[in-house]
Each structure stands twice: as C-alpha cells, then as structure tokens.
Amino acid sequence: MRVTIERSNLLKSLNHVHRVVERRNTIPILSNVLLKADGTSLDLKATDLDLEVTEATAANVEQAGSTTVPAHLLYDIVRKLPDGAEVMLAVEPDGGSMSVVSGRSKFSLQCLPESDFPDLTAGDFSHTFRLQSTDLKMLIDRTQFAISTEETRYYLNGIFVHTIEEEGGLKLRAVATDGHRLARADVDAPSGSEGMPGIIVPRKTVGELQKLVDDPDLSVTVEVSEAKIRFTIGSVLLTSKLIDGTFPDYQRVIPSGNDKELTVDCAPFAAAVDRVSTISSERGRAVKLALAEGLLTLTVNNPDSGSATEELAVGYKNEDLEIGFNAKYLLDITAQFSGAEAVFLFADPGSPTLVRDVAEDSALYVLMPMRV
Known part of the structure; x- marks a missing residue:
C-alpha cells in the first residue's frame, strides 16, 4: 500500500x-x-x-x-x-x-x-428512514444528560428510541432516565420509521453521534434492526450494537394531575440555583424551593459550611409549597431550554414534578424531589 x-x-x-x-x-x-x-x-x-x-x-x-x-x-x-x-x-x-x-x-x-481485524457484521435492517441532522441532534441534546451511568441497570444506559401515535400524528420519540430525572423529546416520524422496534441506543454511541451531527444541512440515513443500528452521516458510517434489554414503562412516571404552576425566567433562575448551591455539599446538592404568591425563595443548608438564600420574582398563584431538588439536576434541565421561560408543574412535595420549556413543546422533563 x-x-x-x-x-x-x-x-x-x-x-x-x-x-x-x-x-x-x-x-x-x-x-x-x-x-x-x-x-x-x-x-x-x-x-x-x-x-x-x-x-x-x-x-x-x-x-x-x-x-x-x-x-x-x-x-x-x-x-x-x-x-x-x-x-x-x-x-x-x-x-x-x-x-x-x-x-x-x-x-x-x-x-x-x-x-x-474484526468485522461488526450488520446483518439485515428491517427499517430504513432519513432524518435531518437538526432533528437527530435535538433528540439527542434534549435527552442525553438523563442517561444513567449505573452499570447494574444497564437497560437505562442509553436513549430509548421508538415511534408513538400522538394527537398531531406519528412521532419519533427519544427518552432517557436514570430513575431521578426523565427527559423526553419528539419529532415528526419520518417515512419508513412506522412500526420500527423500540430500541435502546448505548451511551457511547450517543456521544459519538452528538459529535457527528453538528452540520445542520446534513441528512442522516438511519437503519434499524432488533440488535443493531446504523447511521450514514455524509462520508461517515457508524454501526452500533443496541442494548439488549427492556426499557421501563416511562409513561407511568409522567404525572398528569400536577396543577400548581410556576413560571420562571430561565437565565435568572439557573444563575440563582448555581449561586446558592455553591455552599451545598457535593454529595447532596439539595436546594429547597419555597413558593409563595409571586415569590420563589431558594435555600441551601450545609451543616459543615453554612447556608444561602436567594429570592426571585416568579409567576405563581397557588397555595404555598416547599419542595427540594438536586441542584445539578435542576441546572441540567434548564440548560436544555431554548426559550426565556420555563414552567414547573407541582403536585405536592413528595411527587414528581413536570418541567417544560415555554418556547418548545416537543420536549418535557420529569424531576423527582429530594427531602430537605
């Protein structure tokens, strides 16, 4: 040669x-x-x-x-x-x-x-479809932070991709969860994806894909079988085994009766959470949200180093509520938002909270509370 x-x-x-x-x-x-x-x-x-x-x-x-x-x-x-x-x-x-x-x-x-040199024999793919790289990037970006790193629950170590019938038609959906938070994102299902099997794309594959789909003009060809997935992105061909496991029924953990609505400006909220969490212990990182009409008070107590509080003017008109969250998880979710405002829907201090980006209704997030 x-x-x-x-x-x-x-x-x-x-x-x-x-x-x-x-x-x-x-x-x-x-x-x-x-x-x-x-x-x-x-x-x-x-x-x-x-x-x-x-x-x-x-x-x-x-x-x-x-x-x-x-x-x-x-x-x-x-x-x-x-x-x-x-x-x-x-x-x-x-x-x-x-x-x-x-x-x-x-x-x-x-x-x-x-x-x-080993060859990763691809076999036959049952479904083939094309997806704009911007759509694929959105599905990955909105969900990948919630992938579990706990090897014992290997079936959570990836993004669950499947098609689902919604009010607006058939959607291609990506879901990731680590048991503490859940991220879900949808795009219109492309032609050819109908009836595809539900698959779990591994974390490492997701990371490589994220680096390859940064050109917004690219169209990505996706081929799927029960055991493997292949992406053709320009001159790059990426073939991966899928996680052989059953993804849990994520629909059961998405709350439907949360009626206490909080609207916050994303950037000031994220900055305030970041500031008060400076004092928290790395392990716990719990921040308490105390809600009253028009006012949110963020509090962090750390017996070893002290405490911190900060107040924010917010849109809230329900009864007073106190609830705690992992500060890192709050920041991970707000980092996904493209709009200026976020909506939190609460039920009570012990139940999952629903979070949405006001500007983008194709993604939603679920966050489990912490005791504070």
Whole structure:
C-alpha cells in the first residue's frame, strides 16, 4: 500500500474514527485503525466490538492495499504535522511496518495484519428512514444528560428510541432516565420509521453521534434492526450494537394531575440555583424551593459550611409549597431550554414534578424531589 493524502483530510477522518478506540485494550488489534486504499480513496475503520465507525476520504493511491496501525498514535502524529502538509503512507514489503512521511518527518509504525481485524457484521435492517441532522441532534441534546451511568441497570444506559401515535400524528420519540430525572423529546416520524422496534441506543454511541451531527444541512440515513443500528452521516458510517434489554414503562412516571404552576425566567433562575448551591455539599446538592404568591425563595443548608438564600420574582398563584431538588439536576434541565421561560408543574412535595420549556413543546422533563 502506498498513498499520498492531505493532512487536513486525514486528520478529519482520524478524528472521527479514533475516538471509538479504547485507550486500554487487552486485544491488541482493537487498538488499531484499519486503513484500506483503493481507487481514489482511503477507507478508515475502527471498532470496540460494540461500535464501529468507517469513513472514506479522497487520496492519491499509488498502490492499493490495506493494513492496521495503532489508532491513537497515528492520530497524534498527524495532528502534530504542520497545516497544509501532505502525508505519505507506505507499507513496507514485509507488511510488518508502515512509514508515515511528511516533509522532513518520517515515522515507522508497527502493523498488524488486516485479517485479524474484526468485522461488526450488520446483518439485515428491517427499517430504513432519513432524518435531518437538526432533528437527530435535538433528540439527542434534549435527552442525553438523563442517561444513567449505573452499570447494574444497564437497560437505562442509553436513549430509548421508538415511534408513538400522538394527537398531531406519528412521532419519533427519544427518552432517557436514570430513575431521578426523565427527559423526553419528539419529532415528526419520518417515512419508513412506522412500526420500527423500540430500541435502546448505548451511551457511547450517543456521544459519538452528538459529535457527528453538528452540520445542520446534513441528512442522516438511519437503519434499524432488533440488535443493531446504523447511521450514514455524509462520508461517515457508524454501526452500533443496541442494548439488549427492556426499557421501563416511562409513561407511568409522567404525572398528569400536577396543577400548581410556576413560571420562571430561565437565565435568572439557573444563575440563582448555581449561586446558592455553591455552599451545598457535593454529595447532596439539595436546594429547597419555597413558593409563595409571586415569590420563589431558594435555600441551601450545609451543616459543615453554612447556608444561602436567594429570592426571585416568579409567576405563581397557588397555595404555598416547599419542595427540594438536586441542584445539578435542576441546572441540567434548564440548560436544555431554548426559550426565556420555563414552567414547573407541582403536585405536592413528595411527587414528581413536570418541567417544560415555554418556547418548545416537543420536549418535557420529569424531576423527582429530594427531602430537605
């Protein structure tokens, strides 16, 4: 194999694929990126056996061929080369090493044979549909913060994606919860998604997707089966296993009878929560919301360091109420809002609270209270 490629093109592709490779691997081949040169392109592929990313990039191929080299090492080398440089990749005749040459710099990397590289066999996909990257980004951004990191409840370690019939027609819905808070977002279901199975997309896959869908003009092709999902985003192909588990019936925890309505200005509310929570212990981070007509008082007590209070003028006309929340969870939710105002719907101090963004009715959030 002998290829010449622009540094910027190689760096962009390596940036997409090398993130999948774990820093520590007991299987040496999983530390490597597969390079395959053919025709006028260089294909790069990396995998961790659950997630696979492939990208093709334009290159001047003098001699077709393929090999695998350490992914993070190659990425670091290319990243440190000067802007505008050309990079030549050439595999030695014995196949045991690959030269990386640019200007006066020359590196030699150990190779492992392509035959050892695992292939994440995709199988057949039962449903295929296209989604604007802005819609996919919205579904991810509005829900990913609520994904659980608790490995014992592995079925919560991802975003549950499914279709559901609503008043306005069929919706494609994303839901994430960690048992303390729940986030739900909807977009109009694209053609081809009807009847797709409910799937749980793993946290790592969600994180990679979030980085790939930052171009608002892109259209994303999504292919779904019972066990795998594949996204085609421009020249990038991302294939992932799905979490094999049953997502809980999230509809049961979304309250319907909450009648005490609080309207707050998002930015001042978030800033006030952030200020008073400075004094809270990192572990608890409980902030008390005391509601009276037109007034919200935020209070944090920490027996080790002191206390803090702050008052805000709000829209509230119901009976007085005191309720406590984890400050971090409040800030996570308000960070999702695109509008200036948020609405909180309360029932009582011990019941789940419903939170909505006034400017965007496609997302809603549920927050479990804390004792304070």
